[in-house]
Amino acid sequence: MTDITLPAGPTAAPPARPVLDGLRQVGLAAAGLSLFILVWEALPRIGLINSMLLPAPSVIPAAFWAEIQSGAWASAVSASLGHYTIGLAVGAVLGLVGGVATGMSQLAEDMTSWVVRVLRPIPGLAWVPFAIIWFGVSQSAAVFIIAIGVFWIVFFAAHGAIRGVDRDLIEVADAFGFRSARERLFKILLPAAMPGILVGLRTALGQAWMAVVAAEIFGVPGLGQRMIQASSLLATELVVVYMLTMAALYGLLDTVFVAVQRWVLRWKA
Amino acid sequence: MGAAMESVIDIEGLSLTFERDGQRNEVLRGLDLSVPRGAFIAIVGSSGVGKSTLLRVLIGLARASSGTVRIAPRPGQRQPLAFVFQDSRLLPWRPVIENVAFGLEGSGLTRTERRQKAHEALEIVGLAHLAERWPHQLSGGQRQRVSLARALAVEPEVLLMDEPFSALDAITREALQDELVRIWQVTGKTVLFVTHDIEEATYLADRVVVLAGSPGRVVADQIVDAPRPRRRSQSQEPDLVAGIRQHISGELLLDGTGI
Ligand SMILES: Nc1ncnc2c1ncn2[C@@H]1O[C@H](COP(=O)(O)OP(=O)(O)OP(=O)(O)O)[C@@H](O)[C@H]1O
Numbered sequence: 071m072t073d074i075t076l077p078a079g080p081t082a083a084p085p086a087r088p089v090l091d092g093l094r095q096v097g098l099a100a101a102g103l104s105l106f107i108l109v110w111e112a113l114p115r116i117g118l119i120n121s122m123l124l125p126a127p128s129v130i131p132a133a134f135w136a137e138i139q140s141g142a143w144a145s146a147v148s149a150s151l152g153h154y155t156i157g158l159a160v161g162a163v164l165g166l167v168g169g170v171a172t173g174m175s176q177l178a179e180d181m182t183s184w185v186v187r188v189l190r191p192i193p194g195l196a197w198v199p200f201a202i203i204w205f206g207v208s209q210s211a212a213v214f215i216i217a218i219g220v221f222w223i224v225f226f227a228a229h230g231a232i233r234g235v236d237r238d239l240i241e242v243a244d245a246f247g248f249r250s251a252r253e254r255l256f257k258i259l260l261p262a263a264m265p266g267i268l269v270g271l272r273t274a275l276g277q278a279w280m281a282v283v284a285a286e287i288f289g290v291p292g293l294g295q296r297m298i299q300a301s302s303l304l305a306t307e308l309v310v311v312y313m314l315t316m317a318a319l320y321g322l323l324d325t326v327f328v329a330v331q332r333w334v335l336r337w338k339a
Numbered sequence: 340m341g342a343a344m345e346s347v348i349d350i351e352g353l354s355l356t357f358e359r360d361g362q363r364n365e366v367l368r369g370l371d372l373s374v375p376r377g378a379f380i381a382i383v384g385s386s387g388v389g390k391s392t393l394l395r396v397l398i399g400l401a402r403a404s405s406g407t408v409r410i411a412p413r414p415g416q417r418q419p420l421a422f423v424f425q426d427s428r429l430l431p432w433r434p435v436i437e438n439v440a441f442g443l444e445g446s447g448l449t450r451t452e453r454r455q456k457a458h459e460a461l462e463i464v465g466l467a468h469l470a471e472r473w474p475h476q477l478s479g480g481q482r483q484r485v486s487l488a489r490a491l492a493v494e495p496e497v498l499l500m501d502e503p504f505s506a507l508d509a510i511t512r513e514a515l516q517d518e519l520v521r522i523w524q525v526t527g528k529t530v531l532f533v534t535h536d537i538e539e540a541t542y543l544a545d546r547v548v549v550l551a552g553s554p555g556r557v558v559a560d561q562i563v564d565a566p567r568p569r570r571r572s573q574s575q576e577p578d579l580v581a582g583i584r585q586h587i588s589g590e591l592l593l594d595g596t597g598i
Pocket residue numbers: 357358359364366384385386387388389390391392393535
């Protein structure tokens with residue numbers, strides 16, 4: 071006779087395993103990152119790459135410290151965070167309203183479908199001249215550029231998610247007498263569409279950072295502008311400082327967002 | 340007229356034709372049915388005959404092409420009818436208790452009162468201990484019990500049930516059938532129960548209404564007077580079951596020959 075051992079399911083596994091797995095993952099990630107930094111440090115040092123073109127990571131902390139001391143870092147970060155938050159909020163709210171409206175109402179969809187087709191393919195950067203004409207070189211101009219990018223992502227995510235809501239669930243609301251558009255929206259459509267809407271918002275969260283740089287290229291103060299200044303002075307270590315700053319800010323926001331998202335969608339299997 | 344004969348739903352000459360892209364599909368024609376208060380009526384018939392459509396007209400999910408439907412709620416009743424779907428259709432983003440309280444929203448009750456009523460309904464179906472679970476954490480039978488509790492919570496006069504147990508395994512189904520009879524007896528609700536299982540119909544109901552034909556109409560209306568509690572071991576009404584089966588299949592044969 072042969073013994074057959076079935077693999078243990080997730081509940082049968084001893085609790086030590088996930089902890090070990092977690093440690094292993096962290097270890098591997100740290101090893102990968104160290105290797106990356108080592109190679110990066112080695113390249114300019116052994117002369118494979120001119121250190122003017124690629125600063126070694128070891129010079130970054132000093133550059134970072136100097137930038138903080140001068141106060142430039144804090145003001146750039148707070149300026150950019152300002153455009154970012156306002157642009158994201160404006161774009162997300164308008165995108166959500168537009169996406170939900172066209173998702174709920176055939177009339178709204180039919181009326182806007184060609185407007186959408188005309189405006190959608192215009193890249194955010196193409197709006198820069200208009201942003202400057204309308205708002206001047208100001209925070210509003212940057213907000214406008216950022217909001218446009220966010221708007222389309224959230225608009226399509228919300229539209230698709232509302233459209234995709236199971237008819238059967240809408241019938242439940244009907245059967246219990248909730249037949250107004252408002253009741254339908256708040257009792258069924260929005261909660262049912264929430265997973266799709268949140269995916270769109272998360273995409274927008276990243277997209278908006280890229281738009282920040284684009285929007286500041288034409289002189290609105292912030293991270294992007296500081297980056298452009300540094301690169302025109304060939305202060306590449308400063309460019310890297312701001313690249314890392316953006317990465318860290320994005321990483322932080324995305325982590326917070328994912329935690330919130332997980333809580334909001336805790337009902338999912 | 341005595342109180343026992345008072346009807347809570349009166350359907351007269353109900354016809355319904357679905358029309359789409361110039362295609363006409365006449366599903367019901369000239370259907371008459373009177374439902375006495377407190378009755379347990381099973382509606383049987385073959386697939387596609389219009390059983391679900393009939394219930395959907397009553398709850399307002401479909402609109403009749405002609406005929407009248409009169410519903411006589413008790414005074415002060417907010418919602419005379421409540422629907423139990425074949426698939427439980429719980430809202431996955433609400434915990435069990437909030438699902439059960441769903442129909443009570445907009446009734447002017449406070450949140451605490453709604454939860455209180457929902458809790459009572461959960462107790463009737465024996466699931467009060469699962470109040471805080473998410474729907475995805477329930478078994479199929481538990482989900483269907485929650486769906487029944489959601490309908491009971493609005494304290495309707497009539498429960499409309501569309502094959503509510505057909506997706507369940509035999510053991511769970513029998514348990515839920517007995518529970519439904521018990522709930523019907525203690526609450527005094529009227530039940531309109533759609534099924535294509537004749538044994539289930541004769542086990543549960545006082546009256547079995549047979550829909551057949553295309554377009555569908557009532558071809559038989561049989562009293563089941565077996566005493567309760569009923570036993571399911573031997574079908575106590577073999578003639579009745581055979582008769583109903585004949586009504587269903589007889590009409591099917593007529594259909595097949597194009598009459
Ligand atoms: N929305 C609709 N549009 C067009 N035809 C429909 C629609 N809903 C149902 N029908 C048709 O109406 C007829 C009756 O459907 P119904 O769902 O009432 O049948 P049923 O008796 O409940 O069958 P089953 O036992 O399979 O559930 C079927 O021929 C079906 O194709």
